[in-house]
Amino acid sequence: MKKSLKLYILILLAVSCAITTTVLTPENASVVERNGHLRIEGTHIVSQNSDPVVLYGVSLFWSQYVGNYYNYDCIKWLRNDWHCTVVRAALGIGRIGYLATPDVEMEKIKTVVEACIDLGIYVIVDWHDHQAEEHQAEAIDFFTQIATLYGDKPNVIYEIYNEPLRVSWTDVVKPYSEAVISAIRKIDPDNLILVGSPHWSQDVDVASLNPIEGKNIAYTLHFYAGTHKEWLMDKATTAINNGMALFVSEFGMCNSDGNGPIDHESSEKWFAYMKQHNLSWCKWSVADKQETSAVLKPGASATGHWSESELSESGKLIRAKIREMNP
Ligand code: MG
Numbered sequence: 253m254k255k256s257l258k259l260y261i262l263i264l265l266a267v268s269c270a271i272t273t274t275v276l277t278p279e280n281a282s283v284v285e286r287n288g289h290l291r292i293e294g295t296h297i298v299s300q301n302s303d304p305v306v307l308y309g310v311s312l313f314w315s316q317y318v319g320n321y322y323n324y325d326c327i328k329w330l331r332n333d334w335h336c337t338v339v340r341a342a343l344g345i346g347r348i349g350y351l352a353t354p355d356v357e358m359e360k361i362k363t364v365v366e367a368c369i370d371l372g373i374y375v376i377v378d379w380h381d382h383q384a385e386e387h388q389a390e391a392i393d394f395f396t397q398i399a400t401l402y403g404d405k406p407n408v409i410y411e412i413y414n415e416p417l418r419v420s421w422t423d424v425v426k427p428y429s430e431a432v433i434s435a436i437r438k439i440d441p442d443n444l445i446l447v448g449s450p451h452w453s454q455d456v457d458v459a460s461l462n463p464i465e466g467k468n469i470a471y472t473l474h475f476y477a478g479t480h481k482e483w484l485m486d487k488a489t490t491a492i493n494n495g496m497a498l499f500v501s502e503f504g505m506c507n508s509d510g511n512g513p514i515d516h517e518s519s520e521k522w523f524a525y526m527k528q529h530n531l532s533w534c535k536w537s538v539a540d541k542q543e544t545s546a547v548l549k550p551g552a553s554a555t556g557h558w559s560e561s562e563l564s565e566s567g568k569l570i571r572a573k574i575r576e577m578n579p
Pocket residue numbers: 403404405440441442443
């Protein structure tokens with residue numbers, strides 16, 4: 253009797269060890285299980301164990317205009333087939349959009365955030381606005397809700413201002429950012445916060461001379477390879493040299509209007525630049541719009557499972573690139 257009990261316990265131990273080993277093997281663990289809560293250390297993103305982390309993925313399009321890709325199956329496909337470790341949900345602000353129908357747009361963002369949590373990838377919650385300083389109260393209310401719902405989850409990254417226009421960093425974007433960050437930090441003390449800068453999130457050099465106090469803050473760098481060349485890399489290098497952590501939360505391989513031909517030469521330079529500086533990136537955008545930057549052809553399925561013929565030229569290129577970076 254005693255012998256068989258011992259044997260039973262031994263078998264039980266062996267089985268539970270086997271299960272634990274299976275669950276915790278690094279190959280099986282999701283990117284979020286492996287890296288946990290991200291932090292900023294110097295100019296780099298690091299895991300909870302202080303290992304360097306670089307994320308590669310895509311941005312969804314303005315939620316109010318192309319909202320049909322804000323669903324679980326699409327995100328699952330982007331993880332499984334495209335190997336995305338991050339997806340950016342672009343909450344469209346404006347008279348058409350979150351300001352007019354907050355519940356409708358909030359539902360889309362929650363769907364994507366919850367999908368990313370379930371699937372174990374990171375998600376950027378982006379206040380996709382060009383005049384956020386005019387909507388500060390709404391932004392504070394929105395991010396307060398997001399931080400309350402998801403601030404304890406390692407998956408969530410806040411992007412509080414997509415692209416300011418021709419406004420002052422010191423007088424406009426910085427005070428707005430400090431107000432929104434302060435609201436988030438009352439609830440969520442630690443998740444990454446991404447901050448925009450004037451001129452479509454290109455003036456990172458300007459911001460780096462007068463940065464925001466606080467931890468786990470990075471600055472977005474946006475570029476379109478057909479329009480933005482070495483001069484923008486120089487601005488980014490200045491910011492990095494001044495100690496700033498950058499995150500390319502949006503970029504394209506064509507012109508800044510989302511159209512024109514793919515600039516292969518400039519895109520390659522940018523990919524090399526981002527690799528050299530360990531910059532995380534999200535390609536704009538998951539949409540079936542008739543434009544170069546859209547990764548899908550018009551009418552492509554809303555739930556993933558895209559065939560080669562449903563991908564645009566930039567879609568085929570970026571899918572291959574993400575699979576190369578996240579093998
Ligand atoms: Mg947190």
